[in-house]
Amino acid sequence: MKWLPVIARLIVGGVFVVAGALKILDPGAFAVDVANFRMLPHPAVNLIAITLPWVELVAGVLMVIGVWSRGSALVITAMCVLFLIALTQALARGLDVRCGCFGTVEARKVGLTAIAQDVVLLAGAVWLLIRSDKTENGNET
Numbered sequence: 001m002k003w004l005p006v007i008a009r010l011i012v013g014g015v016f017v018v019a020g021a022l023k024i025l026d027p028g029a030f031a032v033d034v035a036n037f038r039m040l041p042h043p044a045v046n047l048i049a050i051t052l053p054w055v056e057l058v059a060g061v062l063m064v065i066g067v068w069s070r071g072s073a074l075v076i077t078a079m080c081v082l083f084l085i086a087l088t089q090a091l092a093r094g095l096d097v098r099c100g101c102f103g104t105v106e107a108r109k110v111g112l113t114a115i116a117q118d119v120v121l122l123a124g125a126v127w128l129l130i131r132s133d134k135t136e137n138g139n140e141t
Helices: 003-025 027-036 042-065 069-092 112-136
Strands: none
Touching: 003 027, 003 042, 003 112, 027 042, 027 069, 042 069, 069 112
16 A cells, blocks of 8 residues: 555656656647637747646656655646646537647547546546645654
8 A cells, every 4th residue: 555655656747747748849739739729818828838848747757756746746636627627628619629638649639538537637636635735744654
């Protein structure tokens, strides 16, 4: 049971490291994906496309190495909630867009699979957030 938090950190953090790094490689393509969700004003699209992957990468690395675990879990939880909102609204509106979750590597369309994967990541991040709060307060070893 002691290894479960480590495994969860490696999986959740690792997903965000990979996703962020792949988006950093092609910010133009990620900007197109962000714009296709039709949620942001045009001037915000490039800002999000340039900064979000770096936030994903840094939060993921911190999660993997176990530094500032509570903060990285909080940031990843917030990103998962935002991604879930974006995916759900795109699906509800019938938008035929690429998820953009892993940059240009995967051409998966927005759908129930992407939403399910985000829910699983969200659950892992929330569990790590709650667990880090307990361990930091000395309630658990």
